[in-house]
Amino acid sequence: MKTFKNIIAILAILSFASYANARDQIKIVGSSTVYPYATVVAEQFGKKGSFKTPVIESTGTGGGMKLFCAGIGVNHPDITNASRAIKSKEKALCEKNGVKDIIEVVVGNDGITFSHSTKAPDANFTKEQLWRALAAKVDIDGKLVENPYKKWSDIDSSLPSKKIEILIAPPTSGTRDAWNSLVMVKGCTKGAKSLYEANGKKAKKECAKMREDGYAVEAGENDTLIVQKLAANPDAYGFFGYSYLLANKDKIKAAAVNGVKPSLEGIQDYSYPIARPLFFYAKKAHVGVVPGLKEFLAEFTSKKAMGSRGYLTDIGLVPLASDKYKITRTAAKDLVTIKLN
Amino acid sequence: MTKEERLKKRHNAEKRFRFYGLLSVSLAVIFVLVLIQNIVSKGSSAFSRTTIATDISFNADLLEIEGPITKKSLEEAEFYDLAVESILKIYPSKDSKEERQVLRLFSPDYEYEIKRYLIKNPDKINQVASVELTSSDDVDQLNKGNFPRDLPEDRRRVSNFQLNIYDNLVEDGKIGKKFNDYFFSKGDSRDPELAGIGGSLMGSFFTITICLILSFPIAIMASIYLEEFAPKNRITDFIEININNLAAVPSIVYGLLGLGILLSVMDFPRSTPLVAGITLSLMTLPRIIIPCRASLKAVPPSIREAALSVGASKFQTVFHHVVPLAMPGTLSGTIIGLAQALGETAPLILIGMVAFVVDIPGTPVDPSASLPVQVYLWSEQAERGFVEKTSATIMMLLGFLIVMNFIAVYLRQKFEKKWN
Numbered sequence A: 001m002k003t004f005k006n007i008i009a010i011l012a013i014l015s016f017a018s019y020a021n022a023r024d025q026i027k028i029v030g031s032s033t034v035y036p037y038a039t040v041v042a043e044q045f046g047k048k049g050s051f052k053t054p055v056i057e058s059t060g061t062g063g064g065m066k067l068f069c070a071g072i073g074v075n076h077p078d079i080t081n082a083s084r085a086i087k088s089k090e091k092a093l094c095e096k097n098g099v100k101d102i103i104e105v106v107v108g109n110d111g112i113t114f115s116h117s118t119k120a121p122d123a124n125f126t127k128e129q130l131w132r133a134l135a136a137k138v139d140i141d142g143k144l145v146e147n148p149y150k151k152w153s154d155i156d157s158s159l160p161s162k163k164i165e166i167l168i169a170p171p172t173s174g175t176r177d178a179w180n181s182l183v184m185v186k187g188c189t190k191g192a193k194s195l196y197e198a199n200g201k202k203a204k205k206e207c208a209k210m211r212e213d214g215y216a217v218e219a220g221e222n223d224t225l226i227v228q229k230l231a232a233n234p235d236a237y238g239f240f241g242y243s244y245l246l247a248n249k250d251k252i253k254a255a256a257v258n259g260v261k262p263s264l265e266g267i268q269d270y271s272y273p274i275a276r277p278l279f280f281y282a283k284k285a286h287v288g289v290v291p292g293l294k295e296f297l298a299e300f301t302s303k304k305a306m307g308s309r310g311y312l313t314d315i316g317l318v319p320l321a322s323d324k325y326k327i328t329r330t331a332a333k334d335l336v337t338i339k340l341n
Numbered sequence B: 001m002t003k004e005e006r007l008k009k010r011h012n013a014e015k016r017f018r019f020y021g022l023l024s025v026s027l028a029v030i031f032v033l034v035l036i037q038n039i040v041s042k043g044s045s046a047f048s049r050t051t052i053a054t055d056i057s058f059n060a061d062l063l064e065i066e067g068p069i070t071k072k073s074l075e076e077a078e079f080y081d082l083a084v085e086s087i088l089k090i091y092p093s094k095d096s097k098e099e100r101q102v103l104r105l106f107s108p109d110y111e112y113e114i115k116r117y118l119i120k121n122p123d124k125i126n127q128v129a130s131v132e133l134t135s136s137d138d139v140d141q142l143n144k145g146n147f148p149r150d151l152p153e154d155r156r157r158v159s160n161f162q163l164n165i166y167d168n169l170v171e172d173g174k175i176g177k178k179f180n181d182y183f184f185s186k187g188d189s190r191d192p193e194l195a196g197i198g199g200s201l202m203g204s205f206f207t208i209t210i211c212l213i214l215s216f217p218i219a220i221m222a223s224i225y226l227e228e229f230a231p232k233n234r235i236t237d238f239i240e241i242n243i244n245n246l247a248a249v250p251s252i253v254y255g256l257l258g259l260g261i262l263l264s265v266m267d268f269p270r271s272t273p274l275v276a277g278i279t280l281s282l283m284t285l286p287r288i289i290i291p292c293r294a295s296l297k298a299v300p301p302s303i304r305e306a307a308l309s310v311g312a313s314k315f316q317t318v319f320h321h322v323v324p325l326a327m328p329g330t331l332s333g334t335i336i337g338l339a340q341a342l343g344e345t346a347p348l349i350l351i352g353m354v355a356f357v358v359d360i361p362g363t364p365v366d367p368s369a370s371l372p373v374q375v376y377l378w379s380e381q382a383e384r385g386f387v388e389k390t391s392a393t394i395m396m397l398l399g400f401l402i403v404m405n406f407i408a409v410y411l412r413q414k415f416e417k418k419w420n
Helices: A003-018 A035-047 A061-070 A087-094 A127-134 A173-189 A190-198 A203-206 A224-234 A244-248 A266-267 A294-301 A321-332 B003-047 B071-077 B080-088 B098-103 B110-120 B137-143 B160-171 B196-230 B236-246 B253-264 B271-298 B301-309 B313-340 B346-350 B371-379 B385-415
Strands: A027-032 A055-057 A079-081 A102-117 A135-140 A143-146 A167-168 A217-220 A238-242 A252-254 A273-283 B046-059 B128-134 B177-181
Touching: A003 B080, A027 A035, A027 A061, A035 A079, A035 A294, A061 A079, A061 A087, A061 B301, A102 A173, A102 A224, A102 A244, A102 A266, A102 A321, A127 A173, A127 A273, A135 A190, A167 A224, A167 B046, A167 B080, A167 B385, A173 A238, A173 A273, A190 A203, A190 A273, A217 A252, A224 A238, A224 A252, A224 B128, A224 B196, A238 A244, A244 B128, A244 B236, A266 A273, A273 B371, A294 A321, B003 B385, B046 B080, B046 B137, B080 B098, B080 B110, B137 B160, B137 B385, B160 B177, B177 B236, B196 B271, B196 B313, B196 B385, B236 B271, B253 B346, B271 B313, B271 B346, B301 B313, B313 B385, B346 B371, B371 B385
Parallel strands: A027 A055, A027 A079, A167 A217, A167 A238
Antiparallel strands: A079 A273, A102 A238, A102 A252, A102 A273, A135 A143, B046 B128, B046 B177
16 A cells, blocks of 8 residues: 555656646647648757657647647647638637737648549549539529539539539538538529528528538548548549649549649649638747747748658648748747737 | 167257358468468568668768767767768769669668768778668668569659669669668658657557556555455445446547546646557556456365464454465466557557657657557558568567466466366
């Protein structure tokens, strides 16, 4: 019993002693889309040897914002990754909890690919066709009806006569958010939008609703799993980030959207129609408190990482155009904060 | 129906039942075998890593060391220039693009590997030595046959130029296979060839140790009191029902408890084995108390009566006679409870143990991952090299669980007294 007591005492002292000290390791939370890039930067940063390797937790963009905005101090994360810009609600939460100086850094661009097995013939879709294949309700002859399309050729006779089978990400995923705003809302026909508005509903919200009759299947947050399923079934399609396409190009390929296939250049200048910027947010108040935070921002935004020949480009991040890069680099180096309201 | 017919019918019923029983046992065995075969066939290749034997000329001038060459000055020296110069010599490249492709045949850690080699063999300075460098995961997967090479170039991870170099290296016998010590000694990494379970192994070890320290004494005390000393009344009945119910509560609920109380109210550090251990010990407590009480109950009353009749106090009876006899069952119950805690993922996700941690934790308050969480993290990675790492980690986890369960069975068989 004595040994037990001693061990417990030692543990308690140990935990509270090191807990009382300031944290010496950067803590990062947030988006699972930015996670692969942030982890690579963290590892490079740790290998340099001056500071400890940052700890990164993949919580999703929304979950990350919640933790990030919970307050200032060593118990709260220093950085949150986001696959979309911070929302005004989240800004308000941050301000309420005293997180007032936030540095916004644009990491780069990411394209969402609409992919299928390499065994299938090449395909090309317009955003409207994609919306018609996925939406819960579509407009036919001036009326909103439950989605009746069973085969791609039902939507447009030029498309193959194959059953519609699309693996979709769950509603909590940032990729699904981006897909909704870039494809579902943009591809939604004017007719459908005006019909929704005539009924007093928000067109944006209604257009993004996906069908639940078995033609669009939720496949979970795990993109690797979606890739495996696509490789096994040549008729199925799925959407996910560009880096997953690059890493698995022996198994899957991307369909063209509006005639454009995803490529580094196309995502960078947004000529590929489903591209979006990725962000992270850092707390200025933690600079100087948590060792290495300023240096980490510098490493992440360095040419070696984010530049066109940087190591992040190797794993699928699409670098920023040079004018945008300058803005982001200055923000990170001079700790430029954003306005909260 | 004659007597014989009825007899035959009864015998047939028995035969059918035996057949169903055999069928279900063999189905269960087949499922387990398929699972294990699937994991082992995917994961066994993770225990070896591909190396490329490269001639490195240890030119002291390139290290830019001022003063005498000592172990310390070598540790501080930059090996990048020296490494790149020697590596580029393995194949002539036309331009910087091709040079980059040559370098990408190797893991990004080549400079550190060369540094470690020279520190181990300091006599090689200003000489040429063949060093076995770890290859990149693309070459590794190619060598292990997990990447098809007959695809058109734009669908391959390895370019024609790189494939050509690889074939030359194979011909020269420079490509080798080594036991993958990195898999056990290193922490997490984004490069599959450098990723290891060292960090999560330590994380799991700290977690289970804290869980044991907290739950074992409390569970034993609670079960001894409830079984031997507590009066049988409504309150103890109520406690007993609650313990049984708590043992059946889904583990994620304990994760929420840890998040709500340990992290939010008590401000314990996130993603640490300390919090994980406390959370899991809450979960394991009822699961240990139940077998402990059962094994105390299994000690025959004659032992207690004999001790009491020669004048031992209640306390002496329990601690000198009953508890030692119940110990085998108690210990095996504890080990099985801990084995369950070892394989638990859901509560750890809620308290932030799903983190990318490179540094191997040295204390229970350092951020860390644990084995089951490592499986979850790696299964989501895009790179092909992580597929085998995931399966290999599952093999390690299964190995630990089998060993723990074996110890539990052994303790029970070896020390348990049979009462006839």
